[in-house]
Amino acid sequence: MAIDDIPLPHDPLAQGPIAFGMREAAPSRPGEAAGCVDTVAGALPAVRRLADISTNLTDAELTAAARSALAHMQQTEALVVALxxxxxxxxxxxxxxxxxxxxxxxxxxxxxxxTAVMGEAGTGAAGPLVPIDQEPSAATDADPEEPLQVVAGLEPGHCSRLAKLAQACRAPKNALVLDAIISGRTNTAIAATALHEIGPVTAILPGADRDELLGAFLCLPPGSxxxxxxxxxRRIVARFADDDQPDAKxxxxxxxxxxxxxxxxxGLVxxxxxxxxxxxxxxxxxxxxxxxxxxxxxxxDNVHHNHRTDEADGYAHHDSSKSKGEPDLRTPGKRRADAFTELIRIAAQTVDNDGQTKSAGTARIVVTINYEHLAGVLSGLGYSQGGVGMTPDTVRQLACDAEIIPMVLGSKSQPLNVGRKRRLVDKELRAAVIQRDRHCTHPGCTRPPVMCEVHHVKYWWHGGETSLLNSALMCSTHHRIVHRDNLTATVTDEGVTWHQPGEGVQQWSTGAAS
Structure with missing residues (x-):
């Protein structure tokens, strides 16, 4: 079954809502469960022996054996989750x-x-009540002190995944997941990922039925x-998310x-x-x-050094920046890892220097967005060069945070203008803002400068200049709230006073004035 053919919750093209019956206790004959234990234990020697003599199989026998082994492997993993x-x-x-x-x-x-796993006190403990004529399993008659032979063991990550899945399946709301695993309708990988995804999906789609969403995931064929x-x-969210509320999403x-x-x-992490x-x-x-x-x-040898002759970037290098002519042999993954650790180094230096950032690079972003969306007249998203949707609030916030080139489009998606490249607030101005504001300026917030950004009160994209009287120190949380709620402020040499919408103060952000 192709992914596009899977019926989605409340999909009008589907015959009806997806339903999985809750698994009831299966009826069994006296001694049947113990007999299954013996059968499973007795199959181990045959499995090991077949691996030794598989060269004696015909092509058809070998293919059939592989198919059976794979079926046993998947069903055995489901059994481990149930047990x-x-x-x-x-x-x-x-x-x-x-x-x-x-x-x-x-x-x-x-x-x-x-005995080693259960402990001395546990080997004689009784399980659930069973008929008195039920025969005990031969596996429990075996010497509890005797370990199994030729067993390599599972990787810790594999054990953790199975344990987390088993723990999740204990919850009544996930009973249909356990039922799908045991019945073979899905595998443990799909089940684990479905349970991981269901939380964020239900948060985005608060009106959706959780069981129906899980049912859509579990309709994926085993092996997907x-x-x-x-x-x-992504299909479910794209189909049913409320596009009129991208910020809430x-x-x-x-x-x-x-x-x-x-x-x-x-040894890596x-x-x-x-x-x-x-x-x-x-x-x-x-x-x-x-x-x-x-x-x-x-x-x-520092690939992130700007190779200047001054010390403005924090490195005391005065040699020539002449290239050796040697190519960069790092893999793309290694280059990204180096960039990530360098960003962390810069952040750590910021902490050590009380918010005084010494940066060896800038984050330049080109964002394409319709003017109506940027101004808040219509709901919609902006898009980065990588095609990722970004909310208008985030685009407006990035105009404060990053070196951004906003490309504003008209009603026919034609570029109206391409914004000028703008540098981040420099360290001298940031120091002055910190000296004046001391902490996040949002009422009631005292987060220190190291946790704050410099916000343009009159947005840069709307012509606001980078100056002390147009700057306010804000933690990232309140910076986002200011852009989201269309707040502005009055800035003086003594401090910042924030205004709620409707107080009669000129608004420069979203709405008609944007």
Whole structure:
């Protein structure tokens, strides 16, 4: 089934809403569950043996064996999720010697003995009530001290993914996900990604039915993978999001942003960031501005050094900037990583210098936006050169924050004008603004200068100049609110006084005056 053929929630083209029945306790014969345990355990020797003698199979037998093995692999992973969910619910994981469910899975995957994992007190604990004539599993009759042989174990990341999925499936609202996994209608990768995506999607679509959204994700055929889930997410949001409220949509996505990191086996550290489109665009442009190839110079080996003969950029280099003629051999990924770490270095230097930024580069952004959208007459988005939609509030804020070239379009999408390139507020003016304002100037906010930006009270894109009497120190949160709520202020040599809309003060931002 193609992604475009998947019925979406409330899709008029669909036959009806997607429905998954909640899985009920399956009826079983006395001893059937224990017999299944024995069958699964008994299959291990055959699986290992077949791997040794697979060269003796015919082509048809080999193909059939591979198909069966892959089916078993997927269904076995689903079984692990179901067993882990049950183990958590029973308190088996909590009473074991494992620190958490991920470690419980990991230790069992390495074939540790039952006694080692359950502990001495746990091996004799009873499970749920069963018929008195049920035969015990032969697997439980085996020596609990005896570990399994020839078991390599799962990677910690794999164990963590299965454990998180099992934990999530315990919630009644996710019962249909567990049902889809166990029945084979979906795989664990799709299920995990669907549960990860459902929070941000429901925030953007507050009126949507959660079960129907999950049902749309789970309609993806097994094997589609996480990428297909993300593509379907974009389809759902594009179809049902309220385009008349792009700022509300951006705010909802920002509430679900996250940043995490994990240690890789090779010693590197992986950073994972989930950002809203506006914030992601800021990060990408800042990195790309410093990630271009940089031929080697006789001045120094620092690829981000501007190779000037002064110390204005914070580097004490006075040698010639003549190029060595050697190409930049770094991969694109390495150049982006270098740019990212250099940006962090600059930010750290800002903290150390009480907000006095010494920058080795600038973030230049070209944003295309209709004048009606920029002025707030119509709702709509601006677009970066990379095609990412940016809310008008963000475009107006970037005119304060970044070196921006706004390209304003007319009603027929023709360029009306291409704005002049504008440099960031220089360090001398920023120092003067900090000296006057001391902290964020929004009423009630005392965030220090290191957490603040310099805002143009009369917007630069509307002709506002870069000067002390047109500047106000603002933390990033209130900077966004000022642009969102069309606030302006009166600035004097002594400080900044903010005005609410309707107080009779000239507005320079959105609305008819924009």
């Amino acid at each position: 882990t969910t049950d183990a958590i619910d029973r308190g088996l994981v909590a009473s074991s010697t494992a620190a958490d469910a991920a470690q419980w899975i990991g230790r069992l995957s390495r074939g540790e003995s039952i 993978g996480a990428k297909a889930v993300r593509e379907l997410t 951006e705010d909802a996505m920002q509430r679900h942003e996250s940043l995490s990191w994990s240690n890789l086996p090779n 992986r950073l994972i960031a989930d950002l809203s489109p506006d914030n992601a665009e800021k990060v990408k442009h800042a990195i790309q501005a410093m990630a271009a190839p940089s031929p080697a110079s006789e001045c120094c």
